[in-house]
Each structure stands twice: as C-alpha cells, then as structure tokens.
Amino acid sequence: MLKFQPVLLGSDANVYGMARSFYTQYGVVSDAVCKGVLVACRNTRLVRIAVVEPDLENDEVFVRTLVDYAKAHDYKNCPLLLVSCADGYTILMARHRQELEPYFHFACPELQTVLDLDIKDNFYKACAAHGLSYPKTATCTARNYKNAEFPFDFPVIIKASNSPAYWNCSFPHKKKVFLAHDRAEYDAITTAIYGSSYQDDLILQEYIPGDDNCMRVLNAYCGLDGKVHLMALGRPLLEEQTPEGIGNYAAILSAPEINDPALLERMRAFLEDVGWVGYANFDMKFDARTGEYKLFEMNPRQGRSSYFVTAAGYNLARWLVEDVLEGKDTGFTIADSESLWMIAPYGVIRKYLKDQTLLATAARLKKQGRCAHQLYCKEDRSLKRGLWYLRSQLNYYRKTARYYGNKGLTD
Known part of the structure; x- marks a missing residue:
C-alpha cells in the first residue's frame, strides 16, 4: 500500500471530514497543523494534532512552521500531502509555493487565480465573463x-x-x-x-426567495493537468442557524435527479477556463423566478460539508492521492449515487424541513442506512468523544430553536 502522510491545515469540521476520508480509503491518520484545536478534532483517533501555532496565518510563520514540520518527519521516504481546509491557507500555499514544494506534495492554483476568485466581487466579475448567473x-x-x-x-x-x-x-x-x-x-x-x-x-x-432546500452545493476536484476530474452536486435540506454557522449546511441530499447536466457542464468549463487546480466548492441557489442557478461564492478548497461526497461513495481523498502522488489519469466523474449527509441530528431536519417530499426521501435513506453523520465515525468511538458528540447533537435543538430565521443584528 502507498505510504504517505496527509497534513491538514486547520482543525474544524472540514478537517475532520477530510481526515475521515483519508482514514476510510487508506487507513492513515492525518496530522493537523493549526492555530488552535477546535472541538471537531479533539479526542479523535483520526487526527493527530501535530503543531499548534497561533500566528499560523502570518506568512513568515506559516512557511517556517511547515518547513520545520517537514524536516522533523521523513519527508523524503514518506511523502507529505499538504491539504488546505480554509481559504486563507490556500492563499498562503499559493503565495509560498516555491518554499513548500521541496517538502510537500499538493494541488493548488496559482496565487492570482485564487485571489481573482476567492474575493467575492472578483468572483462575480469572473461569472459575468463566463456567462454564469449570480444575484x-x-x-x-x-x-x-x-x-x-x-x-x-x-x-x-x-x-x-x-x-x-x-x-x-x-x-x-x-x-x-x-x-x-x-x-x-x-x-x-x-x-x-x-x-x-x-x-x-x-x-x-x-435576496433570492426560497427555502434552504433551494440551495445547491458543488464540490469539484481539478487535477494538476488543469482538467476537472470529479464533480458532486448536493441539495441542502437545511442550513445551520447559529450566527457563525449561517450558510453552512445541516443536511445534504445526494441523488441522480439532483444533477443538472447543463449546469455541471458550464461549471466544468468555467473551472478549466480559469485554470483551477485542486479542490473547489461553490454555493448557489435555484431562482424559481428565472429558472436559473445563481452562484453566491466559490471557496478555494473543499467545502465544510464536503464529506457528503465521500459519504455518497466518491472518496474525496482518493482523487487527490491518485492525481498528486500516483500520477493516475482518473478521467472525469460525476457523482450520481443516493445518500443523506447530516451534521445536525435527524430530529432537527424532521422538524424544520418543510418540503414533505424531500423529508420522505430523507426518512427512507435513514431507514435504509444510507446516511452519514459528519462528526460521528464508528471507528473513532471513545467515551470522551461520544459524550461530546451527544451533547453537541442535543445542543442543535436548542441552537436551532433560538436562532431559526434570525439574520439580523440581534440574538
């Protein structure tokens, strides 16, 4: 089996999802280099906190921290696969590509490409240039x-x-x-x-009218050859409601009927035209008034909820490893299996999801065992993590009830 070490930048739910993908596919525990240890990556067997550096977003500190990490590990005999799990880290990786490449393997766009698309007003200009709709x-x-x-x-x-x-x-x-x-x-x-x-x-x-289930989320992986190798379109059923979580998804449905071939082809052309490399994540909403998908933003990384792709049977880590470490031509794949991804408890979904057809589909997938919880992994069970997970799930009921529908300057 291929020997390598994933090095994930950050310690949030996205990091845990990526670590879970690496563990599921390759049986490897990921190292995390982060500013601080967030709860998603505490008391886990899937993530090893390798470095905590509060000033990690400082350019000089970022480079020094990663180079020191690499020199302390056997990077020549065990390849280090560097993965950004936050926008700022992708920018830093792109900016310091030359200093990092002797020690790490990674897929990352050119710096100007990241800057052109990560800043939202620049992204909308790019959408206009490529004929993509946005609010x-x-x-x-x-x-x-x-x-x-x-x-x-x-x-x-x-x-x-x-x-x-x-x-x-x-x-x-x-x-x-x-x-x-x-x-x-x-x-x-x-x-x-x-x-x-x-x-x-x-x-x-x-404001584009419509419930949370009018949203769509697209995750893609673009290879070192500049071609799109994987696209996965999900339909959010409900968004999180907390002040810091607005716009994050609480549950996502994957199903063949969600895929829109024309949309996916336009997004594929966009990514290849701009020369994107690595993971990309898009949030968009279907506008029933015009029949168009309106793009909100592009994240220069896999999305916080991107484990929904792995849960649907398309392991995100595999596309990166086979491209960057093995040099395989993985062709082009559109995820088309049916599954349910959740980070909130199912009871919250059942209470707040208004579309009864979607709710029936979610209930069926849950009954069939075709669902996955982002932060619960049976191979990662322990007393401490189990108690934390139970408390956090119960807390979703309180938080959702308190903040539901509140996007104003109040609590």
Missing part, C-alpha cells in the same frame, strides 16, 4: 457605506467580500451573513461591521 450585486466600502445605493429592493443580503479578514474581526451580534429588511436595518448592520477591524468591501446582494 444582482453591489458593493460598499468603509468610506461610502452610509450613502450606498443598490439597483434592487429590500430585503438585502449583506456579507463580507474578504472572508479571511471578516473571520478575524469581532463585534456584537456578528453573523456570517446578514439580511436587512429595510434601510434602518441596513444602516445598523453596516455601522456595526465597520465599527470592527473589518474595513474591506461588503457585498450587497438581492
């Missing part, structure tokens, strides 16, 4: 937000253009995404944001 969008800055005008009516979605910078800011009632129903709400939200350390642009966007 009507405007931007405001720290200088003009009080007087900003936008060519669409309220309600208005407000979100940061620079995700890494926003992640690191703090202010009362902070949410990942806000929804302003009128100008007074808009003024309060933007004033709160720009009263923090975040001073980059904000995206102002028309």
Whole structure:
C-alpha cells in the first residue's frame, strides 16, 4: 500500500471530514497543523494534532512552521500531502509555493487565480465573463457605506467580500451573513461591521426567495493537468442557524435527479477556463423566478460539508492521492449515487424541513442506512468523544430553536 502522510491545515469540521476520508480509503491518520484545536478534532483517533501555532496565518510563520514540520518527519521516504481546509491557507500555499514544494506534495492554483476568485466581487466579475448567473450585486466600502445605493429592493443580503479578514474581526451580534429588511436595518448592520477591524468591501446582494432546500452545493476536484476530474452536486435540506454557522449546511441530499447536466457542464468549463487546480466548492441557489442557478461564492478548497461526497461513495481523498502522488489519469466523474449527509441530528431536519417530499426521501435513506453523520465515525468511538458528540447533537435543538430565521443584528 502507498505510504504517505496527509497534513491538514486547520482543525474544524472540514478537517475532520477530510481526515475521515483519508482514514476510510487508506487507513492513515492525518496530522493537523493549526492555530488552535477546535472541538471537531479533539479526542479523535483520526487526527493527530501535530503543531499548534497561533500566528499560523502570518506568512513568515506559516512557511517556517511547515518547513520545520517537514524536516522533523521523513519527508523524503514518506511523502507529505499538504491539504488546505480554509481559504486563507490556500492563499498562503499559493503565495509560498516555491518554499513548500521541496517538502510537500499538493494541488493548488496559482496565487492570482485564487485571489481573482476567492474575493467575492472578483468572483462575480469572473461569472459575468463566463456567462454564469449570480444575484444582482453591489458593493460598499468603509468610506461610502452610509450613502450606498443598490439597483434592487429590500430585503438585502449583506456579507463580507474578504472572508479571511471578516473571520478575524469581532463585534456584537456578528453573523456570517446578514439580511436587512429595510434601510434602518441596513444602516445598523453596516455601522456595526465597520465599527470592527473589518474595513474591506461588503457585498450587497438581492435576496433570492426560497427555502434552504433551494440551495445547491458543488464540490469539484481539478487535477494538476488543469482538467476537472470529479464533480458532486448536493441539495441542502437545511442550513445551520447559529450566527457563525449561517450558510453552512445541516443536511445534504445526494441523488441522480439532483444533477443538472447543463449546469455541471458550464461549471466544468468555467473551472478549466480559469485554470483551477485542486479542490473547489461553490454555493448557489435555484431562482424559481428565472429558472436559473445563481452562484453566491466559490471557496478555494473543499467545502465544510464536503464529506457528503465521500459519504455518497466518491472518496474525496482518493482523487487527490491518485492525481498528486500516483500520477493516475482518473478521467472525469460525476457523482450520481443516493445518500443523506447530516451534521445536525435527524430530529432537527424532521422538524424544520418543510418540503414533505424531500423529508420522505430523507426518512427512507435513514431507514435504509444510507446516511452519514459528519462528526460521528464508528471507528473513532471513545467515551470522551461520544459524550461530546451527544451533547453537541442535543445542543442543535436548542441552537436551532433560538436562532431559526434570525439574520439580523440581534440574538
């Protein structure tokens, strides 16, 4: 069997999902290099916390930390496979490709390509250039937000253009995404944001009507040859409701009828035209008014919920390993099996999913055992992890009830 060591950047649920993919496919425990140890990667046999460096997002520290890690391991005889699990780490990997390549194997786009697509207003420009639909969008800055005008009516979605910078800011009632129903709400939200350390642009966007199940999530892997090798389209059933979790998915359905061949072909052409390499993740919503999928964002990594792809039978780790370490031509695959992925308990899905047809499908898949929980792995059971998992699942009921439907500047 191929000998290698996955090195994952971060320690969140995405890291655990990727580590689980590596363990399922290759029986290997992943090392994590991170700023701090989040709960998803505590008390687990699948992730070994190799380095905790609070200043990891500093360029000089990032390079030094990874090079020191590599020199402390047998990188010449046991290849180190470096995987970004957050936007900022992908940017750092792309920026410091030359310093990292002597020690690590990885799939990463060129720096300018990442910067062109990770910043949301740049991404929308790329969508326009490639004929992809996206919501009507405007931007405001720290200088003009009080007087900003936008060519669409309220309600208005407000979100940061620079995700890494926003992640690191703090202010009362902070949410990942806000929804302003009128100008007074808009003024309060933007004033709160720009009263923090975040001073980059904000995206102002028309609200696309429809429940959470109108969303779609696309994960793709693009090889070192610049070709798309894997695409997996999922239909979210419900989103998380907490301030920091808005926009993250609580449950995703995979099924052949979800696939839209025309959409997938357009997305494949887009990724190959821009020269993408490695994992990519897209969030979009079906707009029943126009019959189009409107793209919201592109993440330069696999998505937080991307374990849904592995759960559907298309192990994300395999495509990376076979491309980067084995040099195999894996062709082109569209995931088309039926499965249910959850990070929230099924009881929350059953209570808040309004579409009865989708709920019946979820119930059937659960009964058939064709479902997977992101943070529960039977090979990773222990008393401490089991107690934490039980508490966290029970907490979903409380959190969802408290925050359901709240995207304003309140708790």
